[in-house]
Amino acid sequence: xxxxxxxxxxxxxxxxxxxxxxxxxxxxxxxxxxxxxxxxxxxxxxxxxxxxxxxxxxxxxxxxxxxxxxxxxxxxxxxxxxxxxxxxxxxxxxxxxxxxxxxxxxxxxxxxxxxxxxxxxxxxxxxxxxxxxxxxxxxxxxxxxxxxxxxxxxxxxxxxxxxxxxxxxxxxxxxxxxxxxxxxxxxxxxxxxxxxxxxxxxxxxxxxxxxxxxxxxxxxxxxxxxxxxxxxxxxxxxxxxxxx
Numbered sequence: 363x364x365x366x367x368x369x370x371x372x373x374x375x376x377x378x379x380x381x382x383x384x385x386x387x388x389x390x391x392x393x394x395x396x397x398x399x400x401x402x403x404x405x406x407x408x409x410x411x412x413x414x415x416x417x418x419x420x421x422x423x424x425x426x427x428x429x430x431x432x433x434x435x436x437x438x439x440x441x442x443x444x445x446x447x448x449x450x451x452x453x454x455x456x457x458x459x460x461x462x463x464x465x466x467x468x469x470x471x472x473x474x475x476x477x478x479x480x481x482x483x484x485x486x487x488x489x490x491x492x493x494x495x496x497x498x499x500x501x502x503x504x505x506x507x508x509x510x511x512x513x514x515x516x517x518x519x520x521x522x523x524x525x526x527x528x529x530x531x532x533x534x535x536x537x538x539x540x541x542x543x544x545x546x547x548x549x550x551x552x553x554x555x556x557x558x559x560x561x562x563x564x565x566x567x568x569x570x571x572x573x574x575x576x577x578x579x580x581x582x583x584x585x586x587x588x589x590x591x592x593x594x595x596x597x598x599x600x601x602x603x604x605x606x
Contacts, residue, residue, distance in 0.1 A: 417599045422503060425596050428606060429494035432562065434460035434514065435467035436496070437474055438489040445486065446510045447474065456510035460496035462544070462562045463517040500542065501590065513542035514589065520545050520563050528588040535591055544589040551582060558606045560592070 420428070436458060437445040446456030447470075461467040467488055475483040493514075498504040500512040515521075521543065528543040547561045552570060561567040564584065571581050596603050 417602055418604075419599050420596045420603045422498075422597075425593055426494035426498055426503075429497055430492035432462070432493040433490050434462055434493050434496045435464055435488050436460050436491050437467075437470060438487055439482075439485050444489075444508055445474065446508065449511060457541075458508060458510060458512050459515045460491055460493075460500065460513070461515045462493070463515075466515075466517060497589070497593070501540070501593075511541055513540075514544045515542065516544045517563050520547075524586055527586070528591075531588050531591045535594055537590065537594060540590060545586050546589050546592050547584050547586050549582065549584050556605055558601070558603075560606060 437447070439445045444458050446458050449455045449457040459470065461470065471486060471488050474486050478486065495504075496514060499506050500514050506512070524545050525543055528545060529539060532539055532543075544562070547564055547567045548559065549567060549571065552559050552567075552574065559570060561570065567584055568578060568581060572578055595601075596606070
């Protein structure tokens with residue numbers, strides 16, 4: 363059962379508001395990406411930190427900025443207070459989730475509403491956090507007043523069969539295991555000298571493949587890695603990470 367943290371009071375909000383929030387967040391992210399694609403290079407770069415040179419490691423700030431183009435969804439109490447839920451693996455502890463799948467985030471909200479009294483449930487709603495900020499919090503790059511475990515969570519269908527493989531990747535990199543894994547998918551055939559696309563779901567990769575003019579039946583095997591492993595590599599000069 364979810365427990366809402368202490369915070370300022372908020373008026374009851376209809377359930378439709380949460381659906382509208384999700385739709386608006388997704389639409390805003392799509393619109394932002396389209397605007398970036400339409401801007402001339404010099405206008406897009408104005409006021410931003412210079413992109414890393416080819417083969418140059420990215421700083422944590424640059425990594426966060428890149429990841430921030432992706433929205434995640436979390437459960438809030440009031441306007442800004444993140445909600446801790448009972449850890450399904452250890453009920454003695456609380457955990458908060460930032461979810462990349464909007465529909466599963468709505469399921470989390472519905473379950474929390476059903477399992478809390480009306481005075482608490484009426485204040486629960488979904489909030490949007492940029493992935494870079496969520497990663498920084500969940501990975502300990504930033505401090506937070508939340509007392510509990512913080513995790514990123516991808517779509518169930520994408521994580522169900524790859525958890526052990528992602529954990530082995532983390533071990534191979536000499537990194538400590540985390541309480542969460544977030545798979546990232548890529549395909550060499552979609553990469554160009556100017557672009558290294560990465561996807562947080564197999565479905566998104568498949569859609570990009572079809573949009574590029576190829577047949578879905580011709581999609582080759584995709585590579586998958588844990589987000590923490592990718593971020594670790596982004597701090598090396600192995601690739602031209604500014605194209606990611």
